[in-house]
Amino acid sequence: MQSITTIAECYHTKIITTSPKAKIPGAVHIEFDEHNALKSARDIVKTAIENFPNRGNNVDIPEEQTDQVAGFSHETINYLLGGMFRASYRPLNDNIINGRIRGVAGVVGCNNARVKHNEGHVAMVKELIKNDVIVLTTGCNAIACAEAGLMTPEAASKYAGEGLASVCETVGIPPVLHVGSCVDNSRILIAATAMVKDGGLGDDISDLPVAGAAPEWMSEKAISIGQYFVASGVFTVFG
Ligand code: SF4
Structure with missing residues:
Protein backbone atom coordinates (compact mmCIF):
# COMPACT_ATOMS: atom_id res chain seq x y z
CA MET A 1 0.00 0.00 0.00
CA GLN A 2 2.87 2.39 0.77
CA SER A 3 3.98 2.28 -2.89
CA ILE A 4 0.61 3.43 -4.20
CA THR A 5 1.73 7.08 -4.37
CA THR A 6 4.71 6.04 -6.52
CA ILE A 7 2.34 4.34 -8.97
CA ALA A 8 -0.03 7.34 -8.86
CA GLU A 9 2.84 9.60 -9.97
CA CYS A 10 2.63 7.86 -13.39
CA TYR A 11 -0.88 9.27 -13.78
CA HIS A 12 -2.74 12.43 -12.83
CA THR A 13 -4.23 10.81 -9.75
CA LYS A 14 -3.95 12.26 -6.24
CA ILE A 15 -3.94 9.84 -3.32
CA ILE A 16 -5.76 11.27 -0.29
CA THR A 17 -5.33 9.80 3.19
CA THR A 18 -7.93 10.60 5.87
CA SER A 19 -6.79 8.83 9.05
CA PRO A 20 -3.96 10.16 11.24
CA LYS A 21 -3.00 6.51 11.80
CA ALA A 22 -2.61 5.77 8.10
CA LYS A 23 -0.60 8.53 6.45
CA ILE A 24 1.42 7.65 3.34
CA PRO A 25 4.51 9.58 2.13
CA GLY A 26 3.65 11.56 -1.00
CA ALA A 27 -0.12 11.52 -0.37
CA VAL A 28 -2.37 14.54 0.28
CA HIS A 29 -3.69 14.30 3.84
CA ILE A 30 -7.22 15.59 4.51
CA GLU A 31 -8.08 14.43 7.99
CA PHE A 32 -11.60 13.07 8.43
CA ASP A 33 -13.28 14.94 11.28
CA GLU A 34 -16.33 12.92 12.26
CA HIS A 35 -17.91 15.97 13.91
CA ASN A 36 -17.62 17.89 10.62
CA ALA A 37 -17.98 15.01 8.19
CA LEU A 38 -19.66 17.12 5.51
CA LYS A 39 -16.79 19.62 5.47
CA SER A 40 -14.20 16.80 5.24
CA ALA A 41 -16.15 15.26 2.34
CA ARG A 42 -16.46 18.64 0.60
CA ASP A 43 -12.69 19.26 0.91
CA ILE A 44 -11.97 15.88 -0.69
CA VAL A 45 -14.46 16.39 -3.53
CA LYS A 46 -13.12 19.95 -4.12
CA THR A 47 -9.56 18.56 -4.36
CA ALA A 48 -10.76 16.02 -6.92
CA ILE A 49 -12.60 18.67 -8.97
CA GLU A 50 -9.56 20.97 -8.97
CA ASN A 51 -7.45 18.06 -10.21
CA PHE A 52 -9.83 17.25 -13.07
CA PRO A 53 -8.12 19.49 -15.69
CA ASN A 54 -5.00 17.30 -15.29
CA ARG A 55 -6.87 14.32 -16.73
CA GLY A 56 -5.33 13.33 -20.07
CA ASN A 57 -6.83 11.55 -23.04
CA ASN A 58 -5.41 8.19 -22.01
CA VAL A 59 -8.31 7.49 -19.62
CA ASP A 60 -10.85 4.87 -20.63
CA ILE A 61 -14.12 5.16 -18.74
CA PRO A 62 -16.67 2.52 -19.83
CA GLU A 63 -19.95 3.89 -21.12
CA GLU A 64 -22.12 1.26 -19.39
CA GLN A 65 -23.89 2.54 -16.30
CA THR A 66 -25.78 0.74 -13.53
CA ASP A 67 -27.84 2.05 -10.62
CA GLN A 68 -27.31 0.93 -7.05
CA VAL A 69 -28.96 1.58 -3.72
CA ALA A 70 -26.36 1.54 -0.92
CA GLY A 71 -26.04 2.56 2.72
CA PHE A 72 -27.67 -0.30 4.63
CA SER A 73 -26.29 0.26 8.12
CA HIS A 74 -27.60 -1.79 11.05
CA GLU A 75 -29.93 1.08 11.96
CA THR A 76 -31.22 1.44 8.39
CA ILE A 77 -32.00 -2.28 8.11
CA ASN A 78 -33.85 -2.09 11.44
CA TYR A 79 -35.88 0.83 10.17
CA LEU A 80 -36.63 -0.69 6.77
CA LEU A 81 -37.74 -3.98 8.27
CA GLY A 82 -39.81 -2.63 11.13
CA GLY A 83 -40.52 1.05 10.54
CA MET A 84 -39.93 3.84 13.05
CA PHE A 85 -42.02 2.36 15.87
CA ARG A 86 -41.25 -1.35 15.48
CA ALA A 87 -37.67 -1.17 14.25
CA SER A 88 -36.27 -4.70 14.58
CA TYR A 89 -35.07 -7.79 12.73
CA ARG A 90 -38.35 -9.55 13.56
CA PRO A 91 -39.62 -9.59 9.93
CA LEU A 92 -36.34 -11.19 8.81
CA ASN A 93 -36.51 -13.89 11.49
CA ASP A 94 -40.19 -14.53 10.74
CA ASN A 95 -39.50 -14.94 7.02
CA ILE A 96 -36.64 -17.36 7.76
CA ILE A 97 -38.95 -19.34 10.06
CA ASN A 98 -41.75 -19.44 7.46
CA GLY A 99 -39.26 -20.52 4.79
CA ARG A 100 -39.44 -17.57 2.38
CA ILE A 101 -35.82 -16.71 3.15
CA ARG A 102 -33.46 -19.66 3.59
CA GLY A 103 -30.62 -17.78 5.24
CA VAL A 104 -28.30 -14.79 5.33
CA ALA A 105 -24.85 -14.72 3.71
CA GLY A 106 -22.15 -12.12 4.18
CA VAL A 107 -20.21 -12.17 0.90
CA VAL A 108 -17.26 -9.81 1.08
CA GLY A 109 -13.66 -9.22 0.24
CA CYS A 110 -11.11 -8.42 -2.35
CA ASN A 111 -10.61 -8.99 -6.05
CA ASN A 112 -7.90 -11.49 -6.85
CA ALA A 113 -5.77 -11.16 -9.99
CA ARG A 114 -5.59 -14.96 -10.28
CA VAL A 115 -9.20 -15.19 -11.49
CA LYS A 116 -11.26 -13.30 -14.07
CA HIS A 117 -12.28 -9.96 -12.55
CA ASN A 118 -15.45 -10.23 -10.41
CA GLU A 119 -16.32 -13.70 -11.75
CA GLY A 120 -16.17 -15.49 -8.37
CA HIS A 121 -18.05 -12.71 -6.58
CA VAL A 122 -20.93 -12.41 -9.01
CA ALA A 123 -21.34 -16.17 -9.57
CA MET A 124 -21.58 -16.86 -5.83
CA VAL A 125 -23.95 -13.99 -5.04
CA LYS A 126 -26.29 -14.79 -7.95
CA GLU A 127 -26.47 -18.43 -6.85
CA LEU A 128 -27.24 -17.45 -3.26
CA ILE A 129 -30.07 -15.05 -4.04
CA LYS A 130 -31.50 -17.50 -6.60
CA LEU A 164 -36.70 -13.78 -1.23
CA ALA A 165 -38.16 -11.74 -4.11
CA SER A 166 -41.53 -11.53 -2.37
CA VAL A 167 -39.94 -10.21 0.85
CA CYS A 168 -37.75 -7.71 -1.03
CA GLU A 169 -40.79 -6.47 -2.92
CA THR A 170 -42.77 -5.99 0.32
CA VAL A 171 -39.99 -4.09 2.08
CA GLY A 172 -38.61 -2.34 -1.04
CA ILE A 173 -35.01 -3.50 -0.67
CA PRO A 174 -32.53 -5.09 -3.08
CA PRO A 175 -31.71 -8.80 -2.60
CA VAL A 176 -28.08 -7.75 -2.02
CA LEU A 177 -27.54 -5.12 0.68
CA HIS A 178 -24.45 -2.87 0.60
CA VAL A 179 -23.51 -2.46 4.27
CA GLY A 180 -20.28 -0.52 3.84
CA SER A 181 -16.57 -0.76 3.14
CA CYS A 182 -14.53 -3.86 3.94
CA VAL A 183 -13.74 -2.49 7.40
CA ASP A 184 -17.50 -2.45 8.09
CA ASN A 185 -17.79 -6.25 8.17
CA SER A 186 -18.49 -6.00 11.88
CA ARG A 187 -21.92 -4.66 10.82
CA ILE A 188 -22.72 -8.13 9.43
CA LEU A 189 -21.99 -9.64 12.85
CA ILE A 190 -24.11 -6.92 14.49
CA ALA A 191 -26.96 -8.02 12.20
CA ALA A 192 -26.41 -11.67 13.18
CA THR A 193 -26.43 -10.70 16.88
CA ALA A 194 -29.67 -8.77 16.38
CA MET A 195 -31.21 -11.88 14.78
CA VAL A 196 -30.25 -13.97 17.85
CA LYS A 197 -31.68 -11.31 20.19
CA ASP A 198 -34.97 -11.22 18.30
CA GLY A 199 -35.38 -14.90 18.99
CA GLY A 200 -36.85 -17.94 17.30
CA LEU A 201 -33.75 -19.08 15.43
CA GLY A 202 -31.37 -20.17 18.20
CA ASP A 203 -29.40 -18.94 21.18
CA ASP A 204 -26.10 -18.31 19.45
CA ILE A 205 -24.82 -17.03 16.09
CA SER A 206 -23.67 -20.59 15.35
CA ASP A 207 -27.35 -21.69 15.53
CA LEU A 208 -28.42 -19.28 12.77
CA PRO A 209 -28.65 -20.13 9.05
CA VAL A 210 -25.87 -17.65 8.27
CA ALA A 211 -22.58 -17.96 6.41
CA GLY A 212 -19.66 -15.76 5.42
CA ALA A 213 -17.55 -15.95 2.26
CA ALA A 214 -14.66 -14.14 0.60
CA PRO A 215 -14.64 -15.71 -2.89
CA GLU A 216 -11.61 -13.80 -4.19
CA TRP A 217 -9.72 -12.83 -1.04
CA MET A 218 -6.10 -11.68 -1.32
CA SER A 219 -5.17 -9.35 1.57
CA GLU A 220 -4.04 -10.29 5.08
CA LYS A 221 -6.87 -8.11 6.34
CA ALA A 222 -9.34 -10.52 4.73
CA ILE A 223 -7.84 -13.39 6.73
CA SER A 224 -8.13 -11.48 10.02
CA ILE A 225 -11.76 -10.62 9.21
CA GLY A 226 -12.43 -14.28 8.36
CA GLN A 227 -10.90 -15.26 11.67
CA TYR A 228 -13.31 -13.15 13.67
CA PHE A 229 -16.22 -14.51 11.64
CA VAL A 230 -15.12 -18.07 12.48
CA ALA A 231 -14.55 -17.13 16.15
CA SER A 232 -18.07 -15.67 16.25
CA GLY A 233 -19.56 -18.99 15.14
CA VAL A 234 -20.22 -18.19 11.47
CA PHE A 235 -19.69 -20.92 8.83
CA THR A 236 -16.99 -19.25 6.73
CA VAL A 237 -15.62 -20.01 3.26
CA PHE A 238 -12.51 -18.55 1.62
CA GLY A 239 -12.28 -19.00 -2.17
S1 SF4 B 1 -8.92 -5.13 1.49
FE1 SF4 B 1 -9.84 -6.30 -0.18
S2 SF4 B 1 -12.03 -5.79 -0.07
FE2 SF4 B 1 -10.95 -4.24 1.07
S3 SF4 B 1 -10.60 -2.59 -0.42
FE3 SF4 B 1 -8.77 -3.89 -0.37
S4 SF4 B 1 -9.09 -5.31 -2.06
FE4 SF4 B 1 -11.11 -4.45 -1.57
Missing part, protein backbone atom coordinates in the same frame (compact mmCIF):
# COMPACT_ATOMS: atom_id res chain seq x y z
CA ASN A 131 -31.76 -19.92 -3.68
CA ASP A 132 -33.55 -17.38 -1.42
CA VAL A 133 -30.50 -16.43 0.64
CA ILE A 134 -30.32 -12.69 1.26
CA VAL A 135 -26.79 -11.31 0.84
CA LEU A 136 -25.09 -8.62 2.92
CA THR A 137 -21.97 -7.34 1.22
CA THR A 138 -19.06 -4.96 1.74
CA GLY A 139 -15.86 -3.84 0.06
CA CYS A 140 -14.89 -4.98 -3.40
CA ASN A 141 -17.63 -7.63 -3.51
CA ALA A 142 -20.15 -4.81 -3.16
CA ILE A 143 -18.67 -3.02 -6.18
CA ALA A 144 -18.81 -6.26 -8.19
CA CYS A 145 -22.49 -6.75 -7.24
CA ALA A 146 -23.32 -3.13 -8.10
CA GLU A 147 -21.69 -3.48 -11.52
CA ALA A 148 -23.71 -6.65 -12.11
CA GLY A 149 -26.95 -4.77 -11.36
CA LEU A 150 -27.77 -6.74 -8.20
CA MET A 151 -28.25 -3.74 -5.92
CA THR A 152 -31.57 -2.27 -6.95
CA PRO A 153 -34.98 -3.33 -5.60
CA GLU A 154 -35.86 -4.38 -9.19
CA ALA A 155 -33.02 -6.94 -9.11
CA ALA A 156 -35.10 -9.05 -6.72
CA SER A 157 -37.70 -10.06 -9.32
CA LYS A 158 -34.98 -10.62 -11.93
CA TYR A 159 -32.40 -12.63 -9.97
CA ALA A 160 -33.83 -13.78 -6.61
CA GLY A 161 -35.85 -16.90 -5.82
CA GLU A 162 -39.59 -16.52 -5.34
CA GLY A 163 -39.50 -16.35 -1.53
Whole structure:
Protein backbone atom coordinates (compact mmCIF):
# COMPACT_ATOMS: atom_id res chain seq x y z
CA MET A 1 0.00 0.00 0.00
CA GLN A 2 2.87 2.39 0.77
CA SER A 3 3.98 2.28 -2.89
CA ILE A 4 0.61 3.43 -4.20
CA THR A 5 1.73 7.08 -4.37
CA THR A 6 4.71 6.04 -6.52
CA ILE A 7 2.34 4.34 -8.97
CA ALA A 8 -0.03 7.34 -8.86
CA GLU A 9 2.84 9.60 -9.97
CA CYS A 10 2.63 7.86 -13.39
CA TYR A 11 -0.88 9.27 -13.78
CA HIS A 12 -2.74 12.43 -12.83
CA THR A 13 -4.23 10.81 -9.75
CA LYS A 14 -3.95 12.26 -6.24
CA ILE A 15 -3.94 9.84 -3.32
CA ILE A 16 -5.76 11.27 -0.29
CA THR A 17 -5.33 9.80 3.19
CA THR A 18 -7.93 10.60 5.87
CA SER A 19 -6.79 8.83 9.05
CA PRO A 20 -3.96 10.16 11.24
CA LYS A 21 -3.00 6.51 11.80
CA ALA A 22 -2.61 5.77 8.10
CA LYS A 23 -0.60 8.53 6.45
CA ILE A 24 1.42 7.65 3.34
CA PRO A 25 4.51 9.58 2.13
CA GLY A 26 3.65 11.56 -1.00
CA ALA A 27 -0.12 11.52 -0.37
CA VAL A 28 -2.37 14.54 0.28
CA HIS A 29 -3.69 14.30 3.84
CA ILE A 30 -7.22 15.59 4.51
CA GLU A 31 -8.08 14.43 7.99
CA PHE A 32 -11.60 13.07 8.43
CA ASP A 33 -13.28 14.94 11.28
CA GLU A 34 -16.33 12.92 12.26
CA HIS A 35 -17.91 15.97 13.91
CA ASN A 36 -17.62 17.89 10.62
CA ALA A 37 -17.98 15.01 8.19
CA LEU A 38 -19.66 17.12 5.51
CA LYS A 39 -16.79 19.62 5.47
CA SER A 40 -14.20 16.80 5.24
CA ALA A 41 -16.15 15.26 2.34
CA ARG A 42 -16.46 18.64 0.60
CA ASP A 43 -12.69 19.26 0.91
CA ILE A 44 -11.97 15.88 -0.69
CA VAL A 45 -14.46 16.39 -3.53
CA LYS A 46 -13.12 19.95 -4.12
CA THR A 47 -9.56 18.56 -4.36
CA ALA A 48 -10.76 16.02 -6.92
CA ILE A 49 -12.60 18.67 -8.97
CA GLU A 50 -9.56 20.97 -8.97
CA ASN A 51 -7.45 18.06 -10.21
CA PHE A 52 -9.83 17.25 -13.07
CA PRO A 53 -8.12 19.49 -15.69
CA ASN A 54 -5.00 17.30 -15.29
CA ARG A 55 -6.87 14.32 -16.73
CA GLY A 56 -5.33 13.33 -20.07
CA ASN A 57 -6.83 11.55 -23.04
CA ASN A 58 -5.41 8.19 -22.01
CA VAL A 59 -8.31 7.49 -19.62
CA ASP A 60 -10.85 4.87 -20.63
CA ILE A 61 -14.12 5.16 -18.74
CA PRO A 62 -16.67 2.52 -19.83
CA GLU A 63 -19.95 3.89 -21.12
CA GLU A 64 -22.12 1.26 -19.39
CA GLN A 65 -23.89 2.54 -16.30
CA THR A 66 -25.78 0.74 -13.53
CA ASP A 67 -27.84 2.05 -10.62
CA GLN A 68 -27.31 0.93 -7.05
CA VAL A 69 -28.96 1.58 -3.72
CA ALA A 70 -26.36 1.54 -0.92
CA GLY A 71 -26.04 2.56 2.72
CA PHE A 72 -27.67 -0.30 4.63
CA SER A 73 -26.29 0.26 8.12
CA HIS A 74 -27.60 -1.79 11.05
CA GLU A 75 -29.93 1.08 11.96
CA THR A 76 -31.22 1.44 8.39
CA ILE A 77 -32.00 -2.28 8.11
CA ASN A 78 -33.85 -2.09 11.44
CA TYR A 79 -35.88 0.83 10.17
CA LEU A 80 -36.63 -0.69 6.77
CA LEU A 81 -37.74 -3.98 8.27
CA GLY A 82 -39.81 -2.63 11.13
CA GLY A 83 -40.52 1.05 10.54
CA MET A 84 -39.93 3.84 13.05
CA PHE A 85 -42.02 2.36 15.87
CA ARG A 86 -41.25 -1.35 15.48
CA ALA A 87 -37.67 -1.17 14.25
CA SER A 88 -36.27 -4.70 14.58
CA TYR A 89 -35.07 -7.79 12.73
CA ARG A 90 -38.35 -9.55 13.56
CA PRO A 91 -39.62 -9.59 9.93
CA LEU A 92 -36.34 -11.19 8.81
CA ASN A 93 -36.51 -13.89 11.49
CA ASP A 94 -40.19 -14.53 10.74
CA ASN A 95 -39.50 -14.94 7.02
CA ILE A 96 -36.64 -17.36 7.76
CA ILE A 97 -38.95 -19.34 10.06
CA ASN A 98 -41.75 -19.44 7.46
CA GLY A 99 -39.26 -20.52 4.79
CA ARG A 100 -39.44 -17.57 2.38
CA ILE A 101 -35.82 -16.71 3.15
CA ARG A 102 -33.46 -19.66 3.59
CA GLY A 103 -30.62 -17.78 5.24
CA VAL A 104 -28.30 -14.79 5.33
CA ALA A 105 -24.85 -14.72 3.71
CA GLY A 106 -22.15 -12.12 4.18
CA VAL A 107 -20.21 -12.17 0.90
CA VAL A 108 -17.26 -9.81 1.08
CA GLY A 109 -13.66 -9.22 0.24
CA CYS A 110 -11.11 -8.42 -2.35
CA ASN A 111 -10.61 -8.99 -6.05
CA ASN A 112 -7.90 -11.49 -6.85
CA ALA A 113 -5.77 -11.16 -9.99
CA ARG A 114 -5.59 -14.96 -10.28
CA VAL A 115 -9.20 -15.19 -11.49
CA LYS A 116 -11.26 -13.30 -14.07
CA HIS A 117 -12.28 -9.96 -12.55
CA ASN A 118 -15.45 -10.23 -10.41
CA GLU A 119 -16.32 -13.70 -11.75
CA GLY A 120 -16.17 -15.49 -8.37
CA HIS A 121 -18.05 -12.71 -6.58
CA VAL A 122 -20.93 -12.41 -9.01
CA ALA A 123 -21.34 -16.17 -9.57
CA MET A 124 -21.58 -16.86 -5.83
CA VAL A 125 -23.95 -13.99 -5.04
CA LYS A 126 -26.29 -14.79 -7.95
CA GLU A 127 -26.47 -18.43 -6.85
CA LEU A 128 -27.24 -17.45 -3.26
CA ILE A 129 -30.07 -15.05 -4.04
CA LYS A 130 -31.50 -17.50 -6.60
CA ASN A 131 -31.76 -19.92 -3.68
CA ASP A 132 -33.55 -17.38 -1.42
CA VAL A 133 -30.50 -16.43 0.64
CA ILE A 134 -30.32 -12.69 1.26
CA VAL A 135 -26.79 -11.31 0.84
CA LEU A 136 -25.09 -8.62 2.92
CA THR A 137 -21.97 -7.34 1.22
CA THR A 138 -19.06 -4.96 1.74
CA GLY A 139 -15.86 -3.84 0.06
CA CYS A 140 -14.89 -4.98 -3.40
CA ASN A 141 -17.63 -7.63 -3.51
CA ALA A 142 -20.15 -4.81 -3.16
CA ILE A 143 -18.67 -3.02 -6.18
CA ALA A 144 -18.81 -6.26 -8.19
CA CYS A 145 -22.49 -6.75 -7.24
CA ALA A 146 -23.32 -3.13 -8.10
CA GLU A 147 -21.69 -3.48 -11.52
CA ALA A 148 -23.71 -6.65 -12.11
CA GLY A 149 -26.95 -4.77 -11.36
CA LEU A 150 -27.77 -6.74 -8.20
CA MET A 151 -28.25 -3.74 -5.92
CA THR A 152 -31.57 -2.27 -6.95
CA PRO A 153 -34.98 -3.33 -5.60
CA GLU A 154 -35.86 -4.38 -9.19
CA ALA A 155 -33.02 -6.94 -9.11
CA ALA A 156 -35.10 -9.05 -6.72
CA SER A 157 -37.70 -10.06 -9.32
CA LYS A 158 -34.98 -10.62 -11.93
CA TYR A 159 -32.40 -12.63 -9.97
CA ALA A 160 -33.83 -13.78 -6.61
CA GLY A 161 -35.85 -16.90 -5.82
CA GLU A 162 -39.59 -16.52 -5.34
CA GLY A 163 -39.50 -16.35 -1.53
CA LEU A 164 -36.70 -13.78 -1.23
CA ALA A 165 -38.16 -11.74 -4.11
CA SER A 166 -41.53 -11.53 -2.37
CA VAL A 167 -39.94 -10.21 0.85
CA CYS A 168 -37.75 -7.71 -1.03
CA GLU A 169 -40.79 -6.47 -2.92
CA THR A 170 -42.77 -5.99 0.32
CA VAL A 171 -39.99 -4.09 2.08
CA GLY A 172 -38.61 -2.34 -1.04
CA ILE A 173 -35.01 -3.50 -0.67
CA PRO A 174 -32.53 -5.09 -3.08
CA PRO A 175 -31.71 -8.80 -2.60
CA VAL A 176 -28.08 -7.75 -2.02
CA LEU A 177 -27.54 -5.12 0.68
CA HIS A 178 -24.45 -2.87 0.60
CA VAL A 179 -23.51 -2.46 4.27
CA GLY A 180 -20.28 -0.52 3.84
CA SER A 181 -16.57 -0.76 3.14
CA CYS A 182 -14.53 -3.86 3.94
CA VAL A 183 -13.74 -2.49 7.40
CA ASP A 184 -17.50 -2.45 8.09
CA ASN A 185 -17.79 -6.25 8.17
CA SER A 186 -18.49 -6.00 11.88
CA ARG A 187 -21.92 -4.66 10.82
CA ILE A 188 -22.72 -8.13 9.43
CA LEU A 189 -21.99 -9.64 12.85
CA ILE A 190 -24.11 -6.92 14.49
CA ALA A 191 -26.96 -8.02 12.20
CA ALA A 192 -26.41 -11.67 13.18
CA THR A 193 -26.43 -10.70 16.88
CA ALA A 194 -29.67 -8.77 16.38
CA MET A 195 -31.21 -11.88 14.78
CA VAL A 196 -30.25 -13.97 17.85
CA LYS A 197 -31.68 -11.31 20.19
CA ASP A 198 -34.97 -11.22 18.30
CA GLY A 199 -35.38 -14.90 18.99
CA GLY A 200 -36.85 -17.94 17.30
CA LEU A 201 -33.75 -19.08 15.43
CA GLY A 202 -31.37 -20.17 18.20
CA ASP A 203 -29.40 -18.94 21.18
CA ASP A 204 -26.10 -18.31 19.45
CA ILE A 205 -24.82 -17.03 16.09
CA SER A 206 -23.67 -20.59 15.35
CA ASP A 207 -27.35 -21.69 15.53
CA LEU A 208 -28.42 -19.28 12.77
CA PRO A 209 -28.65 -20.13 9.05
CA VAL A 210 -25.87 -17.65 8.27
CA ALA A 211 -22.58 -17.96 6.41
CA GLY A 212 -19.66 -15.76 5.42
CA ALA A 213 -17.55 -15.95 2.26
CA ALA A 214 -14.66 -14.14 0.60
CA PRO A 215 -14.64 -15.71 -2.89
CA GLU A 216 -11.61 -13.80 -4.19
CA TRP A 217 -9.72 -12.83 -1.04
CA MET A 218 -6.10 -11.68 -1.32
CA SER A 219 -5.17 -9.35 1.57
CA GLU A 220 -4.04 -10.29 5.08
CA LYS A 221 -6.87 -8.11 6.34
CA ALA A 222 -9.34 -10.52 4.73
CA ILE A 223 -7.84 -13.39 6.73
CA SER A 224 -8.13 -11.48 10.02
CA ILE A 225 -11.76 -10.62 9.21
CA GLY A 226 -12.43 -14.28 8.36
CA GLN A 227 -10.90 -15.26 11.67
CA TYR A 228 -13.31 -13.15 13.67
CA PHE A 229 -16.22 -14.51 11.64
CA VAL A 230 -15.12 -18.07 12.48
CA ALA A 231 -14.55 -17.13 16.15
CA SER A 232 -18.07 -15.67 16.25
CA GLY A 233 -19.56 -18.99 15.14
CA VAL A 234 -20.22 -18.19 11.47
CA PHE A 235 -19.69 -20.92 8.83
CA THR A 236 -16.99 -19.25 6.73
CA VAL A 237 -15.62 -20.01 3.26
CA PHE A 238 -12.51 -18.55 1.62
CA GLY A 239 -12.28 -19.00 -2.17
S1 SF4 B 1 -8.92 -5.13 1.49
FE1 SF4 B 1 -10.95 -4.24 1.07
S2 SF4 B 1 -10.60 -2.59 -0.42
FE2 SF4 B 1 -8.77 -3.89 -0.37
S3 SF4 B 1 -9.09 -5.31 -2.06
FE3 SF4 B 1 -9.84 -6.30 -0.18
S4 SF4 B 1 -12.03 -5.79 -0.07
FE4 SF4 B 1 -11.11 -4.45 -1.57
